[in-house]
Amino acid sequence: MTRRAKQSTIEESISQIEDGATVMIGGFGVPGTPFELIKELVRQGQRNLTVIKNDANEAGMGVDDLLVNGQVQRLIVTHIGLNPNAMHMMHEGGLQVEFLPQGILAERVRSGGAGLLGIVTDVGIGTEINEAKQIVDVGGVRGVIEPALRADFALIHAADADTFGNLRFAGTARNFNPLMAMAAGCTIVETERISALGTVAPEDVHLPGVFVDYIVELGDLSEAYDVVQR
Amino acid sequence: MSFSAKERMLRRVAADFEAGMVVNLGIGLPSQVIPYVPLEVAVCLHAENGIAGVGPVAKKGSENRSLIDSGGAYVTSIPGTSFFDSAVSFAIVRSGRLDLTLLGAFQVAANGDLANWRVPGKLSPGPGGAIELAQKSRRVGVVTTHLDRAGNPKIVDHCSLPITALGHVNRIYTDLAIIDVTRDGLQLVELAQGTEIEDVIAGTGAPLAIPPGRIPRF
Numbered sequence: 001m002t003r004r005a006k007q008s009t010i011e012e013s014i015s016q017i018e019d020g021a022t023v024m025i026g027g028f029g030v031p032g033t034p035f036e037l038i039k040e041l042v043r044q045g046q047r048n049l050t051v052i053k054n055d056a057n058e059a060g061m062g063v064d065d066l067l068v069n070g071q072v073q074r075l076i077v078t079h080i081g082l083n084p085n086a087m088h089m090m091h092e093g094g095l096q097v098e099f100l101p102q103g104i105l106a107e108r109v110r111s112g113g114a115g116l117l118g119i120v121t122d123v124g125i126g127t128e129i130n131e132a133k134q135i136v137d138v139g140g141v142r143g144v145i146e147p148a149l150r151a152d153f154a155l156i157h158a159a160d161a162d163t164f165g166n167l168r169f170a171g172t173a174r175n176f177n178p179l180m181a182m183a184a185g186c187t188i189v190e191t192e193r194i195s196a197l198g199t200v201a202p203e204d205v206h207l208p209g210v211f212v213d214y215i216v217e218l219g220d221l222s223e224a225y226d227v228v229q230r
Numbered sequence: 231m232s233f234s235a236k237e238r239m240l241r242r243v244a245a246d247f248e249a250g251m252v253v254n255l256g257i258g259l260p261s262q263v264i265p266y267v268p269l270e271v272a273v274c275l276h277a278e279n280g281i282a283g284v285g286p287v288a289k290k291g292s293e294n295r296s297l298i299d300s301g302g303a304y305v306t307s308i309p310g311t312s313f314f315d316s317a318v319s320f321a322i323v324r325s326g327r328l329d330l331t332l333l334g335a336f337q338v339a340a341n342g343d344l345a346n347w348r349v350p351g352k353l354s355p356g357p358g359g360a361i362e363l364a365q366k367s368r369r370v371g372v373v374t375t376h377l378d379r380a381g382n383p384k385i386v387d388h389c390s391l392p393i394t395a396l397g398h399v400n401r402i403y404t405d406l407a408i409i410d411v412t413r414d415g416l417q418l419v420e421l422a423q424g425t426e427i428e429d430v431i432a433g434t435g436a437p438l439a440i441p442p443g444r445i446p447r448f
Contacts, residue, residue, distance in 0.1 A: 028279040028280070028298075028300075028316070029279070029298050029302050030295065030298070031279075031295065031296045031297070031298055032296075054316070055358075077356060078356055078357060078358050078359070079355060079356040079357070079358035080354070080355060080356050081257075081355025081356060081358070082302065087353065087354050087355070090354055091351070091354070097354070097356075099347075099348075099354075099356045099357060100357075101357055101359070101360075101361040101362055102278060102316065102320065102357070102358050102359040102362070103278075103316070103317075103319070103320025103321075103323060103324060103359060103362045104320075104361075104362075105316075106315075106316035106317040106319070106320055107317060107320070110317045121324075122365075123324065123361060123362050123365060123366075124361050124365070124395075125396075126393075126396050127361075127392070127393045127394070127395070127396060128348075128392040128393065129357065129361065129392075159296070169313075170296035171294060171296035171297040171307075171313055172277075172279050172280045172281060172296060172297055172298055172299075172313060173296045174280055174313060174314065174315045175279055175280050175315060175316050176315070176316050177315070178315050179315055179316060179317055206315075225295055226295060227293040227295050227304060228302070230302075
């Protein structure tokens with residue numbers, strides 16, 4: 001059996017995404033956010049997207065460009081406090097925002113990638129954020145069911161990849177990336193370098209390439225990835 | 231809050247750090263405690279975006295674009311630092327490995343309820359990691375100005391805003407006082423220099439027990 005080459009271009013890989021798709025996007029702040037994949041998604045203009053991401057980046061960067069371009073119908077997120085624009089769009093009613101506790105977003109995505117139906121937790125029990133959730137009793141302790149989350153696509157940023165898609169992340173750029181890469185029907189990775197098999201040592205692989213469908217090489221990073229001057 | 235009042239408050243918060251603790255510091259005032267932690271008190275700082283062993287803030291010009299703390303500050307690694315994904319990060323939180331979490335507050339109630347993620351119709355930053363941090367840490371401290379910008383008490387009888395976590399706050403540090411949340415309600419622990427007991431009572435929206443004898447100053 002010959003395996004389809006995973007190396008692709010940004011244009012080709014992002015063109016797989018259709019209107020109405022659910023898209024997970026890695027990153028926590030700037031580190032790990034796949035800015036070039038997002039930029040291409042803005043250029044191609046797919047609409048009515050459900051975006052699942054930790055945060056809404058900041059005004060004028062990353063996911064914010066998708067929001068401003070009117071491509072996002074629903075945002076599943078943990079925190080948008082650094083993006084006044086996202087908070088404004090939420091209050092004006094144009095943008096549906098669903099907040100989750102950060103570790104619960106991580107576990108819902110992780111369980112989606114692990115072939116589970118969801119998790120049970122007592123996080124947020126008795127508070128507004130759990131109002132609509134199904135309550136269960138586990139050995140006398142009350143918890144809620146948090147269903148697994150999966151997506152049609154995951155957009156991932158990795159520091160290094162080999163040609164099979166074995167990934168290594170830098171510093172705090174790991175965050176949601178390996179979890180989301182496991183939880184999508186099609187996982188698209190932008191990476192600073194694609195190298196030959198064996199270049200990423202087996203012990204240093206943070207995400208096995210079995211979860212990766214497309215790899216695009218960025219080369220030198222654009223200014224979008226630079227240190228944010230505040 | 232004057233500069234010196236803020237400095238005194240942050241120094242007093244830092245005095246509660248003990249060597250060997252694993253500590254998470256929230257965005258805002260809590261993260262400003264670090265410079266006041268004595269060097270001989272070695273704590274492991276956890277940042278929920280995936281660091282245990284957060285190092286000092288990076289010097290201007292030598293920031294690593296892939297290394298921030300959960301508030302977005304460019305930080306450094308130190309000997310012993312580890313990086314991990316968000317599931318591992320919150321496994322640390324939920325399994326009770328955090329000895330102390332310090333958080334900001336919109337409101338904190340006499341029974342230890344905390345509200346800090348949403349002001350309906352006005353401000354919706356979202357909870358981030360605060361729900362799990364407040365609910366699952368062994369000890370939770372709130373670091374806040376005693377009054378909000380409009381001059382209203384942030385320490386109240388019952389929170390009117392959506393709750394982050396029910397009944398988990400242990401201690402409240404403000405520019406005016408240190409207040410403990412006990413089974414019997416709020417108890418004054420220490421007073422800021424230049425602050426009278428009457429000021430604290432007037433600025434607190436819930437009954438405050440005053441212990442007998444001289445109240446320590448910070």
